Amino acid sequence: MKSKVKNQIRLRRTKIRVGVIFGGRSAEHEVSLVSATSIINALDKNKYEIIQIGITKDNVWYSGDNVLERIKNKGYFNSDDSCYISPTSHTNAGLCVDGPKRPLTRFDVDVVFPVLHGMFGEDGTIQGLLELSGIPYVGAGVLGSAVGMDKVITKQLCENAGIPVAPYIWFLESEYKKNPKTIINLIEKKIKYPCFVKPANSGSSVGISKSKNRKSLVDAIKLALKHDRKILIEKSIENAMEIEISVLGNDEPTASVPGEIISSNEFYDYDAKYVDGKSQSIIPAKLPKEIANKIKEYALLGFRSIDCAGMARADFLVTKNNYKIYFNEINTIPGFTSISMYPKLWEASGLSYSKLLDKLIQLGLDRAKRNVKKDVHFTPMKEWHRK
Ligand SMILES: Nc1ncnc2c1ncn2[C@@H]1O[C@H](COP(=O)(O)OP(=O)(O)O)[C@@H](O)[C@H]1O
Ligand SMILES: [Mg+2]
Structure with a gap:
C-alpha cells in the first residue's frame, strides 16, 4: 500500500486499534484466557477497536471475531483465520491474517496488549517480536520481561539494589x-x-x-x-503475610496501596490462586504506615532494577511478629481479571479498571514514541567497509 493511502486510512480511523494477544504455550494458558476476557470486556469500545489474537497451546495463531470464545471452548478454526506478526520493515510488517483461500490482509495495529502469562509471553520473546515489527505494546520491554521472568536474576538484581530477599x-x-x-x-x-x-x-x-x-x-x-x-x-519465611503491590508507569512509576492475600492453602499454590475460590484479600493491607511505605519504596526500586515499564505487581513476604520485609518476586504481566490483585489494588487507590487500561495503553504508546526518538543509526564517516 502506498504510504499516502495508508495515512488517509489512518486519519479516517478515530479509534485506537488494540491487538489483544492471549492464550499461548505456557502453563498459564488458561489464566491468560480469563485475564483477556476481562480486558476485552472492559476496554472502552468508543475509544478502541479490538483485534483478538489467540495463540493455541500448540502455538498456532488465529485472529478474528470470537477467537477468545473459540479457544476457550476448543472450537473449530478455519485455516483462513490463521495469522502472524511479521517482523520485517517492508509493507507486510505488522499483524498479517492470511490463509490458503484468501489473500494476505495486513492490519495496522496501533498497539498490542500481550495478555500472556509465563513463558513465550511474559519473558521478552513476544516483546522482541513486537520491537522488530515496530508495533507499540503494553508493558515491559525485552530486558525487563526476560529478567522479571527469571526469579534468580530478579533476586540478584534486587539484592544488589539493597532490597532484602530470603x-x-x-x-x-x-x-x-x-x-x-x-x-x-x-x-x-x-x-x-x-x-x-x-x-x-x-x-x-x-x-x-x-x-x-x-x-x-x-x-x-x-x-x-x-x-x-x-x-x-x-x-521459607514462616508466619509471614503475603503482601502484593501494583506499580504503574514508565520511567517515573507510582505504586498503589499494598494488599494482603490470605491463602486458602499452606502456601499460595495454583489451587489457592484459581481453583478453590477460598483465598481472600485485604485491601489495603493492615500494616503500620512506615512498613507500607517501605514496601512501596522497595516495589519501585525493584521495578527500576529490572528495567521494567508499564506495569508490574511486586510481591513480598512480611513476617507477622516483627514486620521483616522480604521481596519475593515481580510479575510483569500480572493476573488481570477484574478480581485480580493488580487492578483491585489500583481500584482501591482511586483508578478504575477501565481507566487503568487507558493508562496502560497510553504508556505503551508513549514508550514507543520515546524509543523512536533515540538515534539508533550510526553512519561511519568513511565507507571503510566497502574496501
Ligand atoms: N521463601 C518463601 N517463604 C514462604 N513462602 C513462599 C516463599 N516463596 C514462595 N512462597 C509461597 O509460594 C507462592 C508461590 O511462589 P512465587 O515465588 O510467588 O511463585 P509464582 O511466580 O509461581 O507465583 C507464594 O505466593 C508464597 O505463598
Ligand atoms: Mg507469586
Missing part, C-alpha cells in the same frame, strides 16, 4: 545430575528446612513445592526440573 541458592540441572549429594548437603547447610523449591522461570506456582525434609526435597527438585533447567531454593 536466603537462596540456585543450580542447573546438569550440576545436580552430576552431584546431587553436594547440592542437597549445601541446601541443608545453607538454607535448611522448610524451604521452597522453584523452577527459576515459572508462574502461578506451577512446579513449586515446600519441602520439610530430605525426601520431599528430592521429590520437589524432580518436579521443578520438569519445568526448567534452572532451580531456585529459598528459605
